Amino acid sequence: MSLNPDDLHPLLSYFEECHEGDLLSFAQWLDKAVYMFHYLPMDAFSELERQNTCHVLMELKEAVLKIHGGQW
Template sequence: MTNTNLLPLLSYFEECHEGDILSFTQWLDKAIYMFHYLPTDTFSEIERQNVSHVLNELKEAVIKIHIEQNKCD
């Protein structure tokens, strides 16, 4: 994946999180944590697990992108 492909995502971090990847990952962690406070009949257990998994994968991908971006700088 080239930096050009990542430009919209990197631009989002710059605009919305002032380039602070940690801030973004903390918001993802908070979103996952908030699933515990939703009524149990809102989502099935498997839906909760799947959404949490996707958000964790997104967090890991963002961190990887950030590390790769900093290697190139």
């Protein structure tokens, strides 16, 4: 699958509508989501599912922070 900039319009709209364009705010919410995994019952997800989900969230955060850094 090949993405073009128009494909990302819903994501960009989300950043604008829900975070007022503040990518650092979004990154903080990603951190909170990872932190909350510690409070889920251990049997809610397998260890591998937890690791993979946290990894995806942290990769998304890293990408957002790279975008934010490029804005300055």
